[in-house]
Amino acid sequence: MSVDDTRTATAGTTAATDEVATAAVLGALASGARPDRPSGLTTSLTFGWRALLKIKHVPEQLFDVTVFPVMITLLFTYLFGGAIAGSVDDYIQFLLPGILVQGVIMITMYTGVTLNTDIQKGVFDRFRSLPIWRPSALVGMLLGDAVRFTIASVVIVALGLLIGFRPEGGPLGVLAGVALLLLFAFSFGWIWTFLALVLRTPNAVMGVSMMVITPLTFGSNIFVDPSTMPGWLQAFVEVNPVSDLVTGVRGLMNAQPVGDHVLVTVLWALALVAVFGPLTMRRYAR
């Protein structure tokens, strides 16, 4: 009897019940021929699809890319606006690109937390036992996160426009700024994938992430011009990649000269992937 015969003979009897039909299992086994091996791009995009499915089933996880950015944008604009720039209107032109960077950088840490949770549940055992391009599970995850970062960016920019942000660079300038930020965030995410594989619990990942993100975002030019800071802090702000990113995004959005800050940001992004990509994969392949 051919495979197809087995299947048609049993298909009708099994559909409605909770029973395992041995003949149908045999049929399924017999028809499990192997397709051609998919490309790394296909498998990465498939994992990206998985990340989007998770958003669909657990929409609460969009909280951190919607409510949180709204909160910090409103808080910092109205808290510091008057004191720092004399008026909220003046300050938001300066602050919004920075708070956009801050918001997205802060939510990158959920990448690590999610991955760590995933690994503890065992589903990564399945992924790691599949004959696919090894980094694709992680790349796909970061691609899915890029969607979350985009949502956060849209929320922050839209809110900014609503409360007085008037970017000189126009829509193209804003898009270019967001694109630069997304590139950096994707690369930055590799730090968290690495931590997620090294640390034991999601809480530990969260804790270490905060320790890294807090100085990087607050010790930068996001909120104020560094010229009033003491020398040692200026030195840190100067070498902090987030400062280059902020200057780049701010310049692109407000049509100001960006100097070499965009280039430096891109180089940082490449360097982060070059260092933490292989480190992550080494742990992953263990």
Next chain:
Amino acid sequence: MTTAIETAGLVKLFKDTRAVDGIDLQVAAGGVHGFLGPNGAGKTTTIRMLATLLRPDAGEARVLGRDVVRDADEVRSRVALTGQFASVDEDLTGRENLVLVSRLYGFSRAGARARADELLDAFGLSDAADRQVKKFSGGMRRRIDIAASIVVTPELIFLDEPTTGLDPRSRNQVWDIVRAMVSSGTTVLLTTQYLDEADQLADRISVIDAGKVIAEGTPGQLKASVGASALHVRLLNPDDRPRARAVLERALGTAVTEDPDPAALTASVDSSAPAMRGIAALEATDVLVAQFSLGQPSLDEVFLALTGHPAESAGTDDEAGAERDAAARGAE
């Protein structure tokens, strides 16, 4: 005989624990090979090494003729793994999980959907297909997990304690699936804590304890070394136990062990006839018997017979936890 799995001196260390301590294994292609042992014996760790998820610290392993370290990718494309804990995404639905795995194996979108439907149907999961896996029952979860493992029919499948925690009906369903896999030519390496499961399914059994193989053979050979059944006797008065033990040992001609229960005794017997002789011999004395029973030897009794000590959970009950501990300390 073709060899499906061949290992020599396989070792895996977690911190100071030798989770797997020199395992030599020969598994023939076709049929079911059982891996029997208590929690923490090293079963899961061994399987994870064979499935290329863990790198051995010493020794060699070849799966379907491929080295698990050097040809890991080739091994991965020919084996499948069903973990002790459901290795499917609990947030996704059953159908989405199968489509996901199918896509990762290279099926087209339409092909993946068709394959998912076919498997859902065969495993009796059509009705639950669009529910999230976290809402599945234990038996359904195990079935979706096995279904995901045969999206592409593997030459060899590792089933890690596929029935632990399942009710009898679900357990029988899994057994049926295992038998179907065998009859379609897939080699199955099955770990279990249950002697009767190994007895039901396995052609050969390796008994593993504290990271070592301590016995190997067919279920028949193994049971012969243990005794086919276990006679349990419980006395009315614990003070009679030494006397009852002597009487039973004389009647049965084998060693009788004293249980933790101060009034209970256990002996392994080949069949019911000697057991009845033993009870009759007790009856002839003035020792009062509260109850007696004849049953399959438990895993403990197998271990007692093979090692002289009962099965111990070797501290590292959670092997994955120990592994993460080691990872956290930066051990490679």
